[in-house]
Amino acid sequence: MGEAVPTLPRLFLGEALRQLREDSGRSLDAAAAHIGKNRQRLIRLLDGKATLTREELDRLVAFLGAGKQLRRELVALGEEARKKPNDEPYTDLGPGAYRRVAYLEAMATTIRSYEKGIFPALVQSPAYVEALMELSHGIWWDEAVDQERLDRVAIRLERQRRVFVSKKDKEVHLLFTDDAFEAVVGSSEVMREQVAHVLRVVEAQPKLTVQVVPTAARNNPAQHGGLTLFGFGEVLRTVGSLPVVYGPATYFDKEPDTRCLERAFGKLCELALSPSETVDFMKRKLQKGS
Template sequence: MGQARQTVERRQLGLTLRRLRKEAGKSQQEAANAIGKVRSRIVDLEDGRSATPEDDLIKLLDCYGVSDERRETVLSLGAEARKRQRRRTYTDLLPGAFQRFADLEASATEISSYESGIIPGLLQSPGYVRAVIEECDGVWWDATTDAELEQRIAFRLDRQERSLTPTGQRSFRFVLTEDSLRAVVADAEVMHEQLQHLAALVDTRDDLVVQVLKQDASRNPARGGGFTVFSFSDRGTPVGFFTAVFGPSTYHSDEADTATMLHGFSELQNLALDRDKSRALIDKISKGG
């Protein structure tokens, strides 16, 4: 393994290997021993700062007891990570893309997210999570069994647990549109639960800022869209992601692109209500105002 430029593919490979190592109950030193390298090589690999030959990747997967489809997916991701071409975007077409998105989300030190018409996933209450997934079931994927539906819901809630559980200095910044607060997802009871959940998050977390862009706002440079930028402090450059209802996950890692996305988010923050006024509006809508 040699030093390599950090890319989305290498970052995703590293995060996947970190998750698999932890699931297997292995230490970084044990992983390093499996490939005959020093521990710092595993650190670099898991941080997305190293490329790894296929034979070393196979040894790691053997060490972690990974087989079947997951093994083939990681090997394919490893092949992508070894490519040297510079691309402005990366489209994740491999199986289990939702898991790699969650890994990226959980590893970010700062999340800047704008959504229109829907409460962002990390802020959704359990009832709202269920309602949104049930709305999509049989439309964007084949109709699922009750057990499969519960697995999807559990995964969304696990994403929240992984990202929102305090694990060091992190910050979360959300701008959402007023119509996302007023929409009726499932029924009024679910929406009341959701608004109360959102208010509780705002009230209890100093690391989380929620701002609401009102319906009568005169400008909205992101009208009709949604996007998220994951930042990583000194552990790498930001990664951007545009929300898509259907289709593969596409990431932007070019610094010019992510700088534009962060500029757009800053503009949305300036146009939205501040934290206190947003909190008051959430309370007003919750009470039927």
């Protein structure tokens, strides 16, 4: 197969394979040789600029040690990657769609995100993540499938690690509404630790900006819910998404769509407390709860 035009499924597949290869400890040369390709072809695949046949991809992910579930997800993603690109936003209908945002976060050089009524995923404490997944268990997925709850907790925490303990220089800007402090998740102890956790992360990460948006602020353009923008410098166009709790995720990479999301995020920044005001606000919340 020839050089492929980068599309979101191809980028998702490339990043997933990159992470899988790194975790496996297998060399690029060994992985390429196993499927009968040269090193350069495998690099293009990891960059989202090449595809493989179903049989080649299945052999590769097996060689890299993918478990049964991940292997099934990557083979399905490979089918999407082989499709011709179109002008429509990409709706991720494949298995394990909730994993894909992690690939964009890992690739991005800038992450701008807004959440309404909940602390952003990238600054959620382990206890808050556990409590969120526990309350979702038996509602957003089958109660009998406890492994999914465990997987989602692990993936959420791994997303944070790949963003904040990364070789790439990332700028992260997170906004969230102040009702997140009142919406108790788990217990008051979990909530107190969550506020303290955000303060610790802000102090430890110089390239992280966190701002609280007052729910009483007038003319909030995103009363419906959250939005995220992933930037990749000059390499790729900006990708936007509107996070959902249940159902397929839709990603936007066409300029008219991402311009709308850019304008909304800019307006939210205007409505938000400044970063220093946000820190003071969180410290007062912490003191009040002690």
